[in-house]
Amino acid sequence: MEEVLRFLKTYEYVIYIGIGLVVLWTLHKMAIAWRELRSSQFGLERENAQRRFSSGLTGFAFLVLFTITEFIMVSIVYPDFPNTQTLPTATLQILASPTITLQPVSVEITPTIDDLVPTVDITDEDGCVPGQVEWTYPVAGEVLQGEVILRGTVSVPNLGFYQFEYTQPGSTTWTTIAAGETPIIDQPMGGEGSGRWDTTLLTPGDYLLRLVVRDNANNVFPACIVNTRIIAP
The missing domain is CATH 2.60.40.10 (Immunoglobulins)
Incomplete structure (x- = not known):
């Protein structure tokens, strides 16, 4: 679950852009199917157009549902999940064990x-x-x-x-x-x-x-x- 949340958060904007492109393509196909449905004169032609339009509508509904799920996961679930919280100290990773060479700090304290x-x-x-x-x-x-x-x-x-x-x-x-x-x-x-x-x-x-x-x-x-x-x- 943690890895899924991190993936969705890391590639949040890429996912939204991808969804947007697929939505545009789906709407384009639905528009073509709708025009064919309205202009069709034969039953088989109308049936094929109806099937393509219904398929596009189903795909569009799935994309909307996926978009809502993505938004909920990265905006609500991710911030409240303990191990995936983004912390102010960007150089710290809980699971990482880097070797750190500390530079001595020269401290000059003049007050009493x-x-x-x-x-x-x-x-x-x-x-x-x-x-x-x-x-x-x-x-x-x-x-x-x-x-x-x-x-x-x-x-x-x-x-x-x-x-x-x-x-x-x-x-x-x-x-x-x-x-x-x-x-x-x-x-x-x-x-x-x-x-x-x-x-x-x-x-x-x-x-x-x-x-x-x-x-x-x-x-x-x-x-x-x-x-x-x-x-x-």
Whole structure:
């Protein structure tokens, strides 16, 4: 099912163009059959024209049904299917395990430590459980700069999938960074070779990171949230 959805989404416009061309060809054949049906004078001639028109009408109805199905699959089913969601981090693939060479990041922090430690009050339910659901990097109060590798632990019974998100304090809108579906223990979020987060794309300031875990029955565990601060590179 996942592969079918990905195919329909990837070639969405090609499919629509193909359907449009076939529809035009079908309508053309139907128009010819209709003209022959109206001008026919003999029973056999009329019967043949009627059969061609009915065949064209059936094909047209099938194309309409296929178009509606394609629209529903890519516009409604695809966004809600967990493993096919298009995530903001385009370089992350849940199932891929690329070898990534990390370039060292030179960090020059001139403000004092007191200026850098976020003082954000987290009012959401804290579901961080050591050894089961937790962030190992960053930890609460961590200062982030440039591209970082998010690490954590997701080891719960009957794991379905998990996703990690960010927002700014005071906002109720969480943006998904990426997701994973296999257990990890102090590993990059999403598995080895994943978990990259480019903070240079965000405005420096205080942020919250949230780890949301679901089991294979789609039950949600309490979210694990840590507060961080992003500074300019």
